[in-house]
Ligand code: SF4
């Protein structure tokens with residue numbers, strides 16, 4: 001699980017993009033295009049390089065009226081999987 | 092046939108001109124002259140059409156794309172169209188100033204090719220003296236400006252032993268990714284099969300090394316690996332399916348389903364000079380020729396792997412089996428498989444003494 005105060009970052013060369021032709025959001029990265037579902041987009045659109053993991057979970061919990069302890073592991077797993085592929089960074 | 096999906100990626104071969112002379116160059120034997128290259132305006136229109144069609148990722152390639160004087164304008168046009176823009180370069184022809192201009196124009200990512208991992212070998216393989224030193228300088232500027240970097244190395248009989256060094260260099264340069272591809276034989280590379288084809292043992296060793304490094308470098312360096320298919324039992328899925336994910340545009344504007352597709356003589360390719368990219372993608376019979384699996388013959392037609400590899404590479408099927416609709420001869424089920432094996436072994440046996448035939452853009 002990502003540490004409470006750690007800050008997830010979308011590094012240079014990776015960006016959220018509205019794929020109008022396919023009517024969806026994607027994450028564009030070097031040689032990779034990752035299609036995002038609603039949850040993926042909700043997480044990534046709240047990563048701004050300043051917000052730490054705890055605050056990120058707070059916001060998601062509030063916006064989606066979901067219990068923190070239920071979403072935290074999922075969000076952490078999502079970010080960690082992308083970090084392992086060097087698509088996100090955790091500072 | 093089921094609905095044709097829009098393309099995701101486009102490779103724009105801006106030019107065939109190149110200061111290097113790599114013996115494994117996959118560009119066709121007949122290079123396009125500068126006068127026949129698409130203009131800045133042509134490319135600008137094509138980028139906009141591509142984005143509208145559904146392309147998300149654009150790879151600017153060549154030849155050496157830096158030989159195009161309008162490279163910065165092209166990058167700007169691509170970004171304005173909304174494309175993720177990647178520059179595939181040897182670094183030769185890039186100055187610090189030019190890289191800064193590319194940065195301002197919005198270039199997303201740089202992919203730098205390595206011909207060898209030290210000056211001696213790199214300059215010999217690239218056929219360009221001082222090329223390695225220059226590349227190292229360019230890599231430094233790329234790092235200082237902060238472009239995300241992928242290294243890419245074509246490995247073959249003569250430089251495969253330097254794979255561990257390539258992985259170190261990637262980390263030293265701060266690359267996030269490295270693409271390691273065992274040489275494929277298209278275009279010019281065909282002339283150098285004997286000198287370049289790695290032995291079966293070398294190929295195996297490389298695979299083991301990559302598997303190990305992927306574990307130990309997890310989260311630090313992503314390794315994309317394209318193994319040598321001519322020593323395998325089953326073919327690779329080529330281009331993720333003919334006319335299904337990506338397209339290539341040659342310097343003169345010809346639109347191709349893959350880099351080597353021009354070698355298939357009965358296919359008639361269309362150019363962006365005459366038609367829109369949309370029309371070409373959906374209606375060019377050459378694009379429809381090997382979409383889906385209706386075109387397949389036996390053994391592919393009734394094979395349980397056909398959805399996995401789609402019968403492999405059409406160009407390789409033509410080159411070795413003499414029929415682009417045949418199974419890729421890499422496949423153990425292909426009647427031409429024995430021939431493919433024998434060829435690989437013959438090239439290997441000759442390999443020790445074979446000399447390199449350089450490709451020069453003249
Ligand atoms: S000669 Fe080398 S660098 Fe130039 S286009 Fe061919 S492979 Fe690329």
Ligand code: SF4
Nearest residue numbers: 391394396397402422
């Ligand atoms: S027979 Fe055709 S589909 Fe089956 S594994 Fe071989 S190439 Fe692939």
